[in-house]
Amino acid sequence: MVEGAAKDEATTEAAEAEPAVTEPAPAKPAALPVPVEMPLLRIEAVVKKFGSFRAVDGVSLDIRPGEFFALLGPSGCGKTTLLRMLAGFESPDEGRILLSGRDIAHVLPHRRPINMMFQSYALFPHLSVRDNIAFGLKRAGLMRSDIDARVAEMVGLVKLGGLEKRRPDQLSGGQKQRVALARSLALRPQVLLLDEPLAALDKKLRESTQLELMELQRRLGMTFIIVTHDQEEAMTMASRIGVMDAGRLDQVASPRQVYEAPASRWIAEFIGDINLFDGQVTSREDHRIVVATRDAGTIVAAEPRQPVTRTTLAVAIRPEKVKLSRRGPAPDSAHAHAINRLEGVVTDVSYLGGTTTYKVKLDSGAVVRSSMANTARLDTDAYGLSQRVVAWFTPDDCMVLEQ
Ligand SMILES: Nc1ncnc2c1ncn2[C@@H]1O[C@H](COP(=O)(O)OP(=O)(O)O)[C@@H](O)[C@H]1O
Ligand SMILES: [Mg+2]
Numbered sequence: 478m479v480e481g482a483a484k485d486e487a488t489t490e491a492a493e494a495e496p497a498v499t500e501p502a503p504a505k506p507a508a509l510p511v512p513v514e515m516p517l518l519r520i521e522a523v524v525k526k527f528g529s530f531r532a533v534d535g536v537s538l539d540i541r542p543g544e545f546f547a548l549l550g551p552s553g554c555g556k557t558t559l560l561r562m563l564a565g566f567e568s569p570d571e572g573r574i575l576l577s578g579r580d581i582a583h584v585l586p587h588r589r590p591i592n593m594m595f596q597s598y599a600l601f602p603h604l605s606v607r608d609n610i611a612f613g614l615k616r617a618g619l620m621r622s623d624i625d626a627r628v629a630e631m632v633g634l635v636k637l638g639g640l641e642k643r644r645p646d647q648l649s650g651g652q653k654q655r656v657a658l659a660r661s662l663a664l665r666p667q668v669l670l671l672d673e674p675l676a677a678l679d680k681k682l683r684e685s686t687q688l689e690l691m692e693l694q695r696r697l698g699m700t701f702i703i704v705t706h707d708q709e710e711a712m713t714m715a716s717r718i719g720v721m722d723a724g725r726l727d728q729v730a731s732p733r734q735v736y737e738a739p740a741s742r743w744i745a746e747f748i749g750d751i752n753l754f755d756g757q758v759t760s761r762e763d764h765r766i767v768v769a770t771r772d773a774g775t776i777v778a779a780e781p782r783q784p785v786t787r788t789t790l791a792v793a794i795r796p797e798k799v800k801l802s803r804r805g806p807a808p809d810s811a812h813a814h815a816i817n818r819l820e821g822v823v824t825d826v827s828y829l830g831g832t833t834t835y836k837v838k839l840d841s842g843a844v845v846r847s848s849m850a851n852t853a854r855l856d857t858d859a860y861g862l863s864q865r866v867v868a869w870f871t872p873d874d875c876m877v878l879e880q
């Protein structure tokens with residue numbers, strides 16, 4: 478019974494996952510040349526409601542040809558729903574989706590040159606690896622010899638040689654993932670949508686598969702949109718990241734910008750570790766703002782590129798930017814920018830191999846986290862429990878968050 482249900486589910490999903498059929502070449506004269514600047518995909522103010530709940534709430538986004546784009550956000554924020562609309566399994570309640578400038582609202586999923594690899598892989602349990610990969614090719618009416626050639630190419634591409642006759646239940650998690658990938662690539666879609674493709678793999682395998690996917694995407698020159706809730710994965714793989722929360726796209730930027738210049742406090746906390754101090758701007762001078770914080774006294778921060786307009790804001794510093802020192806940095810020219818100095822006591826030391834993170838409790842009771850690279854082989858950590866230290870950072874280390 479359970480098996481039957483699983484099979485049904487896999488079959489429906491696999492039917493949905495059926496690779497896109499490229500439309501026959503138009504008999505009419507070729508379409509107007511596409512301007513170079515035109516995005517491959519344009520998502521315009523798209524809304525998807527389930528009842529009165531807005532699962533996707535006004536998302537606009539341009540995807541460039543050949544791009545590796547990551548949608549990053551917590552579970553339930555609408556990532557899968559957005560992908561399903563791109564693939565054509567859901568239609569937007571508002572807004573438009575354009576492919577090379579053309580509205581694809583009425584193009585059926587299998588007619589879109591966009592394919593989706595499902596989080597569950599959705600393999601046909603009763604079909605061999607070969608037949609799983611060949612499924613969409615058969616549906617598209619390719620000739621037997623062409624199908625054989627394409628399957629062989631895909632098997633080589635995802636390194637499944639020798640496993641062609643096995644069924645999914647005779648494969649490891651990583652191998653199933655490769656079959657799903659091969660199947661979704663077999664019809665050479667223009668855009669591949671990958672919904673949490675690596676979530677089921679263990680850490681080592683996930684990391685090596687990330688590199689393989691990047692290599693594959695570059696080699697095929699295809700456009701990949703990957704969905705993940707893992708920020709490191711998004712940062713490793715993608716050239717741009719869209720951070721989603723509660724149906725909205727909060728920031729679209731490079732991994733570095735998202736990490737070093739998050740658009741909001743929420744993003745700063747969602748992406749990586751952060752020290753946050755709320756405060757009031759008391760003065761500004763010479764591209765710097767002075768902020769009186771409740772927990773860390775006065776902090777001098779570099780004025781961000783977008784001039785600050787609010788007086789109540791937060792200053793955020795990543796732990797790896799916070800340096801520790803026994804008596805504070807030496808008052809020499811090399812440390813002229815070590816303006817922010819917070820005194821406290823080490824209350825926690827976590828040795829993580831490549832780095833050690835320290836928690837320093839300030840006199841206010843607030844805790845500052847510092848992360849230091851272990852660049853030398855030492856028997857002990859640089860600072861011990863109960864030690865008094867100065868945690869310091871420069872104005873440029875500070876991010877100013879107005880919302
Ligand atoms: N078919 C559906 N009917 C009702 N609610 C749905 C449906 N699909 C998704 N949702 C809801 O929409 C929200 C976004 O879901 P989803 O796009 O799957 O999120 P994510 O992929 O980011 O985890 C969730 O709250 C989910 O429960
Ligand atoms: Mg999802």
